[in-house]
Amino acid sequence: MISMFSTWRVKDFDVGTAAASHIAAESLDAADWIDVPIPGDLYLALHAAGRLPDPFGDRTESECAWVKDREWWWCADFDAPAIAANQRLILTFEGLDTFATVWLNGKALASTDNMFRAWSFDIGGHTRPGSNALVVSFTPTSTAIVDKAMPVWSIISDPIEETKRNFIRKAQFGWGWDWGPRLPTVGIWKPVTLQLETDAAIEAIKFTTHDISEARDHAKVSVELSIDAFSNAATLSAGIVLRDPQGVVVYQRTLGLSGAKASIELNIDDPQLWWTPELGAASLYALNVVLKADERIIDFRDMKVGIRTIAIDTSSDADEPGASFFRFVVNGVPIFARGVCWVPASSFVGAVDDPHYRHLLRMAANANMNMIRVWGGGVYEHDTFYDVCDELGLLVWQDFMFACAPYPEHEPVFVENVRAEVRHQIERLRHHASLAVWCGNNEGQAVQGFMNRMTGGNEPLAGALYYDKVMPEALAELDPTTPYWPGSPTGGPSDNSMLAGDVHHWTVWHGLPLVPIDEPVGSFDHSPEGVAYTRYAEDNARFISEYGIQASPGMQTLQRALPEDQRVLGSEGLLNRIKDKPKDKVDAMLIPVTGLPTTLEEYVDFTQITQAEGLKFGIEHFRRRKPHCSGSLIWQYNDCWPGISWSLVDYYGFGKAAYYYTSRAYEPVLASFKSLANGDVELxxxxxxxxxxxxxxxVELGTFDGDTICSVPLAYDVEPNGSKPVWQASAAQLGSCASRFLTVSSSDDVFETNRWFFAAIKDLDRPKGKLPEVEIEVVSAHELHVHLAAATYLYFVHITTPHGWTYFSDNYFDMRLGETRTIIVRNSGVTISPQDVQIASC
Known part of the structure; x- marks a missing residue:
């Protein structure tokens, strides 16, 4: 029997003034308490009750600051069942944020101190007939860690001395980051369950693919069970059934159980392997385990598993002496990771629902992505996130939740807390077919190394105990087949080396230096030349696991987020949506690309153009370098609030221009132009x-007036998983100037049409602001077909609607004179009409 606590009541008190005995009393009058749904969030409940403004409203962060300084008490009632001698009643909190005490009928059960752990208690001896009062009190984090101190550095916006976040095992971004607000959460953020167990329970299941034959016609897998048997009153057995993706049983067996663990090896003929989208289907098998006591079913688990192997190849790169590969290998096939970095989908991590996850991840798959990096300053995501990645063939790079700070190693209690967190999350996530790598942390090694070079010091990294010992030891025991990487970025002679491992590229945007490790580190260069996106071409790294450019969301989002008087360039409300500093950092990137904007509408267009064109340039460069470069993970994919950030998809589900540019640049087959130092151009x-x-x-050389100067058909032959030049023209042949452009198209639709300009966007001699001819066909209440025809060259044609999560088959594209297109516009959640559609170009 499992029961769910879906609604709780909550009230705040001055710290130390509430009494559990009063709150737990049967006669408690909770009329002045407010309801909080689980899953849900305290801030949202307070807003619904009229006690807070909209936390995402115009400059309302400061009005919400009091929440973190109060003591919060949550209560719920339940009727406990009768408990036999061979039974126990297990209360489980899947997530408590963060310093909490659990009370039952006025007596303390335990205190907790980690948002990322599940907490279970046998409450069989603590219940009473009839109604039972379950209460959880939360102490402010500032109170809980007031006496903590250690030498620290931090690269987040808020001073670490104020938050001491490195002592607190909770989502680090909640104290504010350079893309999100300061709204540290508190409370019950994941489900709470009550389960009556009889004789024994399934503690864990481990599914492992050990080997796949070279011909991929045979696989060896295993299933390992961990059983918690707490009664000797029955004979235990476990039934194991494995069904293929079509539901056909491929293995079935009943095991007699005599100990805490049991395992079996399975040989699967003609396995249906789990692949990333460009290589095949993401085939999932259904694994069913039933635990029986004297033939009575007492527990069961159903899970989806994939047969696949994943490794990271770090062997030497013979073509680039001194360098080595960093590439993922799926079922024996090296792949290029085309992906993004994921941040929490809301500041209120407990309130993100399943449709939100499915929308975002489906958009990633639609954009030809095959990897999502879960960044280490957020949370280990909800189960739905990993389930959907399994279904869609999206590999998951999973950071452990450590980011941009040193972490204490000198407190044994803290070390054991981290160890328990690591073990819990490994056991929780290891069965997912999408899980590609565990990574120790975000930017710890790199920033410590950078600081040592800046200061001439040699300080060790506080936190290395976890990355070099705790995590790899736990993985060796619990998940030895999933690759581990100690930090991102790390590897090579420095921890952001272009010779080995992965790299975070922040020359573009932040102006960090691109220098060899044996040279002194220079100052940041924030000049337009120093941060220009063309500097991506200087990066010869093995795997770029972060890089990005900020851009404003569209006007649809700004209209929701800002009152009318703040929808002005430079307004305080607009600037508050920018958390990076300085607030005008984007100007240096805009100057050479679009020039500086004079209106809010221009600001939206210019920042989105620069982000889109810049990421297109970077992706194409990195992909041309395969296999020497084997990954592109853009920072960042999504937003936790309606802000101005590096995201491709904003908080309300509107794709920025860069989302669509990325989708085209991430097509499995890419044709791209490369400019050489002498002005020649390669395809x-x-x-x-x-x-x-x-x-x-x-290949066509055309003019913006509509003339075709020349058209060159060419045959190409490119090996599997390969990349090479297939054509070259000299600067003299091309007559490079601002009125000309190159295009490449496929005669048999193998790749998307691409183009190359010979000047910056602002300097192109082209028509501006013209619109295509438009005809809108209503297919259904949820789908439109927008037919477009161009009477001149059109740049940056885009279609918008006021509805988030709207699917566009393409968007933010160019059209040549005489070109026609049909764009599918679909939204299953709302009715869309031709009146909703707006079309523009730049």
Whole structure:
């Protein structure tokens, strides 16, 4: 029997003034308490009750600051069942944020201190007939860690001396980051369950793919059970059934159980493997385990598993002496990771629902992505996130939740707390087919190394105990087949080296220096030349696990987030949406690309153009370098609030221009132009599939007036998983100037059409602000087909609606004179009409 506590009541008190005995009394009058749903969030409940303004409203952060300084008490009632001698009643909190005491009928059960752990208690001896009062009190984090101190550094906006966040095992971004507000959460953030167990219970299940034959016609897998048997009154057995993706039983067996663990090895013929989207289907098997006591079912688990192997190849790169690979290998096939970095989908992590996860991850899959990096300053995500990644074939790079700070190693209690967190999350997530790598932390090694070079010191990294010992030891025991990487970035002669490991590229945007490790580190260069996105071409790294450019969300989001008087360039409300500093940092990037804006509408367009064109340039460069470079993870994919950040998709589900540019640049087959130092231009074809590509491409040199100067058909032949140049023209042949452009198209639709400009966007001699001819066809209440025809060259054509989570088959594209397109516009959640559609270009 499992019961769920879906609604709780909550009230705040001055610290230390509330009494559990009063709150737990049967006669408690909770009329002045407010309801909080679980899953849910305290801030949202307070807003609904009229005690807080909208936390995401115009400059309302400061009005919400009092929440973190109060003591919060949550209460719920339940009727306990009768408990036999061979039974126990287990109360489980899957997530308590963070310093909490659990009370039952006025007596303390335990205190907790980690948001990332589940907490279970046998309450069989503490219940009473009839109603039972379950109470959880939360102490402010500032009170709980007031006596903590250690030498620290931090690269977040708020001073670490104020928050001491490195002593607190909770979501680090909640104290504010350079893309999110300061809204530290508190309370019950994940489900609470009550389970009556009889004789024994399934503690854990481990599914492992050990080997796949070279021909991929045979796989060896295993299932390991951990059983908690607390009664000797029955004979235990476990039934194991494995069904293929079509529901056909491929293995079935009943095991007699005599100890705490049992395991079996399975040999699967003709396995349906789990692949990333460009390589095949994300095939999932259904694993069912039933625990019986004397033939009575007492527990069961159903899970989806994938048969696949994943490794990281760090062998030497013979073509680039002194360098080594960093590439993921799926089922024996090296892949190029085309992906993004994920931050929590809301500041209120307990309130993100399943549809929100599915929308965001489906958008990632639609944009030809195959990897999501869960960043280490947020949370280990909800189960739905990993389930959907399994379904869609999206690999998950999973950071442990440590980011941009040193972490204490000198307190045994803290060390054991981290150890328990690590073990819990490994056991929780290891069965997911999408899980590709565990990573120790975000930027710890790199920032410590950078600071040592800046100061000439040699300070060790506080936290290395976890990355070098605690985590790898736990993985060796609990999940030895999933790769581990100690930090991102790390590897090579420095911890942001272009010779080995992964890199966070922040020359573009932040102006960090790109210098060899044996040279002194220079100052940041924030000049337009220093941060120009063309500097991506200087990066010869192995795997770029962070890089990005900020851009404003669209006007649809700004209209929701800002009152009308703040929808002005430079307004305090607009600037509050920018958490990076200085607030005008984007100007240096805009100057050479679009020039500086004079209106809010121009600000939206110019920042989105710069982000989109810059990421396109970077992706194409990194992909052309495969296999020497084997990954591109853009910072960042999503937003936790309606802010101005590096995101591709904003908080309300509107894709920025860069989302659509990225989708095209992440196509499994990419044709891209490369400018050489002497002004010549090469055409490259990059192939991420397992097929040899042979076909015909057409390269055209055209003018914005509509003339075609020349058209060159060319045959190409690109090996599986390869990348190479297939055409070159000299600067003299091209007559490079601002009125001309190059395009490449596929005669058999193998790749998307691409183009190359010979000047910055602001300097192009082209028509501006023209619109295509438009005809809108209503297919259904939820789908429109927008037919477009261009009477001139059109740049940055985009279609918008006021509805978030709207699907566009393409958006933010160019059209040549005489070109026609049909764009599918679909939203299953709302009715859309032709009147909702707006079309613009730049």
């Amino acid at each position: 490259w074809i990059t192939n991420d599939t397992l097929d040899t590509l042979r076909g015909e491409a057409i």
